[in-house]
Amino acid sequence: MKQTRLLVLVVLSAALGSAVLGVSPRVFAQNAGSQAPTVEERLQAIEQRLRDLERRLDAARPQIKENLTSSAVLTEATLDERFEALDQKVRILERRRELEQEAIAAQAKAAPVFGAGGDGFSLRSAEGDFQLKLRGYLQTDGRFFFGDEAQPVSDTFILRRIRPIFEGTVFKYFDFRIMSDFGGGQTVLQDAYIDARFWPQARFRVGKFKSPFGLERLQSATDLLFVERALPTNLVPNRDVGVQMHGDFGRGAFSYALGGFNGVVDGGSGDFDDRDGKDFVGRVFAHPFKPTKVELLKGLGLGVAGSVGNQKGSPTSPNLPGYKTTGQQTFFRYRSDGAAAGTSVADGERFRVSPQAYCYGGPFGLLTEYVFSSQEVKRGAATAQIDNESWHVAASYVLTGEKASYKGVTPRRAFDLGVGSFGAFEIAGRYSQLKVDNDAFPLFANPQTAARKAKAWAVGFNWYFNKYVKFVMNYEQTEFDGGRATGDRETEKAILSRFQIAF
Known part of the structure; x- marks a missing residue:
């Protein structure tokens, strides 16, 4: 009941404020074009405004009653239960997230590691107990002989x-x-x-x-x-x-x-x-x-x-x-x-x-x-x-x-x-x-x-282009x-x- 009264007072206060604000512009307008209204005229306008608000309140009363009835059902105990349920859901979601993160970390720990660079290609287990490396080298030579008339030797690339x-x-x-x-x-x-x-x-x-x-x-x-x-x-x-x-x-x-x-x-x-x-x-x-x-x-x-x-x-x-x-x-x-x-x-x-x-x-x-x-x-x-x-x-x-x-x-x-x-x-x-x-x-x-x-x-002369490529020339x-x-x-x-x- 107290809640109903409080709501009505709030509505009436708001309406009254609106009435006053609604009247004021007309008053100032009249001041600008004619003489100011009398006190009796002002009271009549306010009374008319209040009657309009009462009619609107009567029309909204069933809906207000329904809303207040629903709110009354939400007792303090019910609210506590709802808060507890929501808190439980939050904890469940947080734990699920922790488990997912642990699973991702475990997968990352067990996942093989691939590598590629100047030192070759590699594949190894996460802990390093198993490894495979692929590398190699290629050497292309030139051999050129001169002054070999008596025992000729073929010049060649190899x-x-x-x-x-x-x-x-x-x-x-x-x-x-x-x-x-x-x-x-x-x-x-x-x-x-x-x-x-x-x-x-x-x-x-x-x-x-x-x-x-x-x-x-x-x-x-x-x-x-x-x-x-x-x-x-x-x-x-x-x-x-x-x-x-x-x-x-x-x-x-x-x-x-x-x-x-x-x-x-x-x-x-x-x-x-x-x-x-x-x-x-x-x-x-x-x-x-x-x-x-x-x-x-x-x-x-x-x-x-x-x-x-x-x-x-x-x-x-x-x-x-x-x-x-x-x-x-x-x-x-x-x-x-x-x-x-x-x-x-x-x-x-x-x-x-x-x-x-x-x-x-x-x-x-x-x-x-x-x-x-x-x-x-x-x-x-x-x-x-x-x-x-x-x-x-x-x-x-x-x-x-x-x-x-x-x-x-x-x-x-x-x-x-x-x-x-x-x-x-x-x-x-x-x-x-x-x-x-x-x-x-x-x-x-x-x-x-x-x-x-x-x-x-x-x-000899050696030219090292980088750590992995070089050119060699000898006599x-x-x-x-x-x-x-x-x-x-x-x-x-x-x-x-x-x-x-x-x-």
């Missing part, structure tokens, strides 16, 4: 290496690598191994991979200072099938590798072995001054590698090497005519040793190694131990000031004509030598076709002792070039 690389990790601790090579019109499986990475100090590798021996051989083909490796690489094993334990200490200050392999000839690789003899290879390498701040000392690395084994050959498979120049021309090979009396074969112990070192400080780099290789051989009833040796030293300087390193040069500013940047430029020089044991001649090797010694010097000249019926084999003069992309 796809030196085409190597897609698949690498990855499974179950957190096990890495793998598969690398094939389609260069030179052939298909070769270069690497295929598994690495069990339990501790940095002790990792276990099994499969086909580089033997831990030659310093320049262990350097990636994409990081080489020259187009081709120097003469000592002829005497070191390349890739072999076996098992290896390796690791490092002091964040790379000291590293080691020790393995057992099928055994390959000097400079050779192998996938299959039908012989019982095996090779054992070991290497240690140290950066003794790594903690120092003196750059030249910090970049000094010293090491030694060795191998020992027992290998046998046959007239159809002699198991002996041949040696090549940097122009990839063979200058030494053992006698072989397919018959036991005319073919030299491996016949016993094979031993190698190689002290090695490099030093990098600022734009300057120096790399050197010595290799001694000994193999017992046989031809017919004659036997001998052939001791061959080789060494080389290479120096480089980065003209644009970037740091030289065993892993190549990274330009400060990549090649970009738009901003006037040209990458990095490097010059290099090298001398190498390989000497075959005199006891190899004339019984086990023909002095009219096989040289006793090769001496090579080279100069190399190799002289020989022996190797021809009339004396020395003709000097090899070669211009070698390479355009490389590696990612």
